[in-house]
Amino acid sequence: MSQDRKLRILVAKPGLDGHDRGARVIARAFRDAGFEVVYTGCHQTPEQIVSTAIQEDVDLIGLSILSGAHTYSFPRIMELLKEHRAQDIQVIGGGIFPLEDIPKLKSVGIKEIFEPGAKLQDIVDWIRSNITPRTGMAA
Amino acid sequence: MGQKMLSESAVERIEKENSEWLAEYQKALQKVPERLERFSTVSDMEIKPLYTPADIKDKDYHEDIGLPGFYPFTRGVQSTMYRARLWTMRMFAGLGSADDTNKRFHYLIEHGETGLSTAFDFPTLMGYDTDSPLARGECGKCGVAIDTMDDMQRLFANINLEQVTTSMTINPPASIIWAMYIANAENEGYQRKKLGGTIQNDCLKEFIAQKTLMLPPDPSLRLVVDTIEFGTREVPRWNTVSISGYHIREAGATAVQELAFTIYDGIAYVEESMKRGLDVDDFAGRLSFFWNSHIDFFEEIAKMRASRRIWARLMKDRFKAKNPRSMLLRFHTQTAGCSLTAQEPYNNVIRTTTEALAAILGGTQSLHTNSLDEVYMIPSEEAVLIALRTQQVLAEETGVCNVIDPLAGSYFVEALTDRMEEEALEYIRKLDELGGMVAAIERDYPQMEIADAAYHYQQQIEKGDKVIIGVNKYPSERPELEFILKIDEETERRQIERISDYKAKRDKVAFQKAMDELRRRCEGPPSWENNVMPALIDAVRAGATEQECCDLYREVFGTYTDPGTF
Numbered sequence: 001m002s003q004d005r006k007l008r009i010l011v012a013k014p015g016l017d018g019h020d021r022g023a024r025v026i027a028r029a030f031r032d033a034g035f036e037v038v039y040t041g042c043h044q045t046p047e048q049i050v051s052t053a054i055q056e057d058v059d060l061i062g063l064s065i066l067s068g069a070h071t072y073s074f075p076r077i078m079e080l081l082k083e084h085r086a087q088d089i090q091v092i093g094g095g096i097f098p099l100e101d102i103p104k105l106k107s108v109g110i111k112e113i114f115e116p117g118a119k120l121q122d123i124v125d126w127i128r129s130n131i132t133p134r135t136g137m138a139a
Numbered sequence: 140m141g142q143k144m145l146s147e148s149a150v151e152r153i154e155k156e157n158s159e160w161l162a163e164y165q166k167a168l169q170k171v172p173e174r175l176e177r178f179s180t181v182s183d184m185e186i187k188p189l190y191t192p193a194d195i196k197d198k199d200y201h202e203d204i205g206l207p208g209f210y211p212f213t214r215g216v217q218s219t220m221y222r223a224r225l226w227t228m229r230m231f232a233g234l235g236s237a238d239d240t241n242k243r244f245h246y247l248i249e250h251g252e253t254g255l256s257t258a259f260d261f262p263t264l265m266g267y268d269t270d271s272p273l274a275r276g277e278c279g280k281c282g283v284a285i286d287t288m289d290d291m292q293r294l295f296a297n298i299n300l301e302q303v304t305t306s307m308t309i310n311p312p313a314s315i316i317w318a319m320y321i322a323n324a325e326n327e328g329y330q331r332k333k334l335g336g337t338i339q340n341d342c343l344k345e346f347i348a349q350k351t352l353m354l355p356p357d358p359s360l361r362l363v364v365d366t367i368e369f370g371t372r373e374v375p376r377w378n379t380v381s382i383s384g385y386h387i388r389e390a391g392a393t394a395v396q397e398l399a400f401t402i403y404d405g406i407a408y409v410e411e412s413m414k415r416g417l418d419v420d421d422f423a424g425r426l427s428f429f430w431n432s433h434i435d436f437f438e439e440i441a442k443m444r445a446s447r448r449i450w451a452r453l454m455k456d457r458f459k460a461k462n463p464r465s466m467l468l469r470f471h472t473q474t475a476g477c478s479l480t481a482q483e484p485y486n487n488v489i490r491t492t493t494e495a496l497a498a499i500l501g502g503t504q505s506l507h508t509n510s511l512d513e514v515y516m517i518p519s520e521e522a523v524l525i526a527l528r529t530q531q532v533l534a535e536e537t538g539v540c541n542v543i544d545p546l547a548g549s550y551f552v553e554a555l556t557d558r559m560e561e562e563a564l565e566y567i568r569k570l571d572e573l574g575g576m577v578a579a580i581e582r583d584y585p586q587m588e589i590a591d592a593a594y595h596y597q598q599q600i601e602k603g604d605k606v607i608i609g610v611n612k613y614p615s616e617r618p619e620l621e622f623i624l625k626i627d628e629e630t631e632r633r634q635i636e637r638i639s640d641y642k643a644k645r646d647k648v649a650f651q652k653a654m655d656e657l658r659r660r661c662e663g664p665p666s667w668e669n670n671v672m673p674a675l676i677d678a679v680r681a682g683a684t685e686q687e688c689c690d691l692y693r694e695v696f697g698t699y700t701d702p703g704t705f
Binding site for chain 1: 261262264265267273274275276277280281345349350351352389390391477480481482514515516590593594597601607610611617619623625626628700701702703704705
């Protein structure tokens with residue numbers, strides 16, 4: 001697969017959860033894998049995340065959350081992407097999710113959910129085979 | 140000076156025998172090589188195959204080890220340790236509404252827990268009421284939502300606050316939550332002088348790990364000193380800071396980093412309090428600590444033993460404390476949440492048991508044992524009971540509490556204790572050179588040291604250099620447990636209604652007067668006259684919510700946001 005430019009990824013932490021070990025480790029792993037990485041830091045609202053994603057022209061948003069507030073923030077982020085006609089930015093999530101929430105999150109458009117114990121290499125490989133740089137035109 | 144434990148001729152003989160053993164060992168390895176390329180702790184500290192008296196030949200028994208209850212307290216803070224009183228079994232609990240959590244408190248007390256520990260939800264931890272737009276979706280999920288004095292009353296309903304000690308894990312808003320606790324206890328007829336407990340109130344570690352962030356470092360420190368000063372004068376049985384390594388470790392730090400950064404946060408609180416004019420012997424006895432007990436058994440025991448010796452020496456030599464009580468590093472322990480696995484969760488009981496045993500052998504004063512389902516959610520009643528029973532079995536069946544500090548004199552444990560101390564002191568020197576903890580935080584130094592350690596560990600997991608059963612060895616799927624706790628999404632709506640009723644009922648004039656006085660004190664220079672605590676107690680009595688007090692703090696002191704480095 002040839003790519004004209006590197007994939008750009010926004011690693012983001014929605015909500016008030018400050019457990020950022022996973023987000024920071026995955027941000028480094030993405031950088032080491034050759035992706036361009038922007039990390040928001042903790043405590044971002046869905047509005048801030050979507051606005052950063054658009055400004056930074058990313059191809060993918062990786063959401064990290066351990067607090068259980070994904071039931072609000074994940075669907076809200078998907079809604080906002082649509083409102084801003086940026087739904088060609090793909091979204092994945094990692095962290096702690098009740099099993100029954102995973103299909104619900106996928107049904108609102110979250111492409112993949114990575115659970116505790118996921119290998120960094122598997123996440124990187126998944127991105128390489130599923131995400132391509134955006135063409136600049138919303139679907 | 141005292142004397143070395145071994146004579147020179149004894150050391151010579153031991154070293155000669157050691158080299159004979161080493162030759163034999165290497166010969167045997169020709170046939171069956173070592174299992175691993177490198178043996179190291181979970182923090183990646185290299186461990187030799189064998190330790191002998193030669194490893195502690197420079198130790199001075201009297202100066203370095205000594206006796207429990209005696210300086211430098213390597214063997215424990217009390218002369219009796221668990222022969223007289225067991226550690227406090229203090230399960231961290233908080234879920235849904237104040238009523239839900241009160242019910243859990245009673246459940247735990249009925250099953251033999253001996254102290255309370257409160258987990259607050261994220262909005263409470265960050266200084267937002269449940270009705271804030273920033274709090275959407277968070278209410279009651281990771282702890283209990285406490286917005287008002289009314290919530291505080293319901294949280295501790297039918298619990299005798301002079302008999303039980305209560306720990307509250309709250310940091311930037313600690314002064315406000317503590318004011319609510321004191322005001323509520325007094326309303327219920329208890330005296331503040333008789334209240335015992337702990338507020339975590341360790342703002343510095345929030346910049347380093349955990350990241351419940353609100354104010355910049357300097358005003359955060361001012362508020363911590365306000366609480367220390369108030370506690371010293373008015374609530375003498377209260378531990379005003381729980382200087383916490385737990386979250387630093389969970390963020391990926393090594394044992395040495397946990398030890399060093401936490402002790403250095405302690406140094407900063409002592410220095411700031413002394414700058415306020417407090418006498419070290421008046422307040423230091425009410426500083427407490429909080430360690431993580433991770434999965435590497437001996438490393439944790441050595442860390443806890445070393446921590447007591449480091450702190451005692453610092454307090455005596457650096458801060459010239461005279462009262463032995465000021466030199467005691469008393470600590471709570473929580474087993475390591477980050478060591479638990481979502482795969483085969485029943486194995487978490489074994490991990491927690493091992494970690495709890497390390498905390499006991501390390502001489503902890505109180506203990507939280509994680510529940511097997513805490514890897515998914517705050518714990519269910521079923522799982523929390525197993526976790527509490529784990530402590531009770533260790534305490535009352537196994538015999539491990541019959542003798543004080545049973546691992547003292549182990550060549551390995553003493554050598555590892557020394558190494559923990561040496562490496563922590565190296566970090567402490569480095570932090571001194573950087574100009575103290577606030578300067579180091581501003582340079583992102585401890586944060587990046589931890590990020591490096593976390594990434595290194597993750598790479599070791601990926602390569603299989605470190606093993607997690609069920610994850611990277613004998614991999615297994617995450618099962619569906621039958622007893623997963625669910626927080627009713629209605630909790631948020633009900634809590635929002637409660638706040639609005641509460642605000643509608645309060646006396647607006649009295650409320651405004653109390654808030655004006657709080658503002659006046661915040662704006663003034665730090666001093667006893669401007670201590671926020673008396674004004675906060677009045678403000679929460681007059682109906683102020685947690686967020687209203689925090690918003691005032693944010694207005695006067697400014698805010699701090701995560702720089703987002705990795």
